[in-house]
Amino acid sequence: MTSDLGFIDPTASKHRTKIAPAPRSMDLSNKVVGLLDNTKEQGDIILETVGAALRERYGVAKVIMHRKEFFSKPASGELIDAMAQQVQIAIAAVGG
């Protein structure tokens, strides 16, 4: 945290780590897509519409819907692990 600034920059914590986002697939054909419903009203309708469009227009093999416990809580580790096992691409929705 100390530097040649002459004072402390608390942005530069030794605990801070950068996590690179997963590579984005540019081809959806024959992929399994996971859709995460955040439980807000109508989020499921948006996701179902997106899922149908992905199958019809982009050749997605399968769409799997998942649902969080509550919209303003993060998805549980179990749910994230399950999605990571099942799907190749994940899409989250914000309803309301």
Next chain:
Amino acid sequence: MAGKIDEFEFFLEKEWSDGFPVVTPTEERVQWMLKGTRRDSDAVIGRVPPAGEVATVRTIAIHALMAGCKPEYLPVVLGAVELIVREEFNMGGVQCTMHGVAPLMIVNGPYAHKIGLHGGNGCFGPGFRANATIGRAIRLMLLNLGGGIPGLASATVFSSPIRYTACLAENSEYSPWESLAVSRGYSPDDNVISSVMVESPRLHFDDVSTEPERLLRGIADSMTSTGSWHMWFRSGIAVAMSPQHAKLCADAGMSRADTHSRLCELAGRTQGNLKRGGNWRPERARAMDADPDDDNCFIKAVKDPATLQLFVAGGMGPITAVCHGWNDSSRPVHAKYEV
């Protein structure tokens, strides 16, 4: 100033700045701040969501210093961080929400009095160093360590003035009742922080009532509105009665618990009233076990009495401050802190 870098501009230009200058954190000043605690400076207190940066005693001391705290405020800041990282408080959800609530810290016990935390005249506003800087230290950490920055992790539409700072004491000198902490089973000698996610206070004026029922009906009305998120969720909510309003109830023989319970009974609206605008939806009514077609169904503002934070604060005058809440996912929290 160090070298060619202007330290004021250096911090003001950080994306996590709250828009005000900070006390420049030099090693010497941080060591001074750390005199406020006996705890190991490398001890980990928790991770601040959603970014999850680690808050150690030292990083908390740095932010307390930047915020303008004195070393003797540090125990309160440490205790506050321990509270807000609790899972049931869901700080991460509030950091990301469209809403503008903030964790309000209500501090009870002798240490708050000793360090000058103010619960009287003007306590929600400027002019009181402990209130201003302890709350600001928390906010700087939520910004820098948690990443709750509008345009980054935070989707807040308006944010709120309560997101600059949100820390106060009770007006124990003039309260007719036991403190909020004592009502929860703590001893008057315990140093306790209670925290709840709330909006900025709205002021309920009543210089007319001469008996509790009319007074409490009015306060209860201020606890409700068609567009308040907590009407359709099991949320925390805070009500700070001025000593004058509290005394009116106490003089009529009402205890703190009586007043709390009467407010929980009175605060609400019929579903027909709430349908006129705001965030009523049939799905939300069903989630409250209400028939969406039953316009006479009474929807309570406080679904669980344990989530109402009733306390006595403010100066002399006929006003109660009401802070509306957020949603189910954050449970109000309280704990003793180490001094």
